[in-house]
Amino acid sequence: MSTNVARVLVCLEEVGAEYEVVNIDFQAKEHKSAEHLARNPFGQIPAFQDGDVVLFESRAISKYIIRKYKSAGEAADLLREGDLREAAMVDVWTEVEAHQYNPALSPVVYECLIYPAMRGVPTNQKVVDESLEKLRKVLDVYEARLSKHTYLAGDSVSFADLNHFPFTFYFMATPHASLFDSYPHVKAWWERLVARPSMKKLGATMAAAAAGIKQA
């Protein structure tokens, strides 16, 4: 399952919304079809539709979902928009995931899992080694942060934490998962996250999809 699709599904699960997943056939280049380009002009996934509202870019879609379901209990607090300071911290650590964490971690996932499975190419170890070096520096910062707070934006879970799920889930299926053992607060944070019902449910779907790709 596409990591950016999973990002959106985590939020849908967290707010308890009903949804339908419409498959887009990457191999058949359906993402570049005129029909899909009308939903996502960059020909990427996901796209999203809620009545007349059509959106793309997974983080933007996710925030729309969280705001729309504001009345759904704990989910209301995932963006903290009622408090200026807390909302700012959610925004900061959401940006950090996008601009620091993901660029360091995702190449390891692509090289170790995605490219071998989908394109039959061998892992580029140089890329993996450089990315792991960058990731260690990023995790130094996360370790310091998470030794002071239970979650990235404060003491309750937020959108900033949820954003880390899809790529990190796949990272844990690479040979480099044990990197997190050197960062005890980061590891404990990750284990808190994946115990959440939304992530248990999606994790099972993602693992099944990955197994399906390997066998294909």
Add this chain to the structure above:
Amino acid sequence: MEAPVKVFGPLLSPNVTRVILCLEEVGVEYEIVNVDFNTGEHKSPQHLQRNPFGQLPAFQDGELMLFESRAISRHVLRKYKTSEVNLLREDNTSEAALVDVWLDVEAHQYDPAIAPIIYQLILVPMSGGTPDQKLIDESLEKMKKVLDVYEAQLSKHKYLAGDFVSLADLSHLPYTVHFMATPFASVLDSYPSVKAWVHDLLSRPAVQRVISQFPRY
């Protein structure tokens, strides 16, 4: 009297410019505190307290310390929003969503295409290096594909998120201002709606106040 809002980093650094543009739009007093990139000041313990990744900008509003320019920009526009200056549209779910969409497009599609051109043409010569022409050419090709999408959007709407200006539009300005001073500015001639949008944004009083402080190349 000491300004309660401080931006750490030089005005010309594009991510710093992004924040300054927002402060000017909402009309809040602020102070720019320089952080000397050339002496490695951005990696000093003092700056790492403000931005643990050792990058620019950092930001202080009273006791609140922030980093990541798009997060800082959102905070500024949210806290200092007025009835005239509502650049996030958080009071309207679908408008806010479109602002978020096009702000993410800026970060994930536009920026990766345009930033290497600016770095190669402007920053690399400044440190005595030679621009990588292959990288510039590849980036221009990427940028043209992105501009195809922008041309389609801006021929239907005055601004990216609709008929109202927003952070999504302003966020494009820092790199775009530098781009317009390069020989490649003429690329925009093939994208008339994009060109008109850029000129419209550049003519905003808040934007003029900021870019009038840029040196001319």
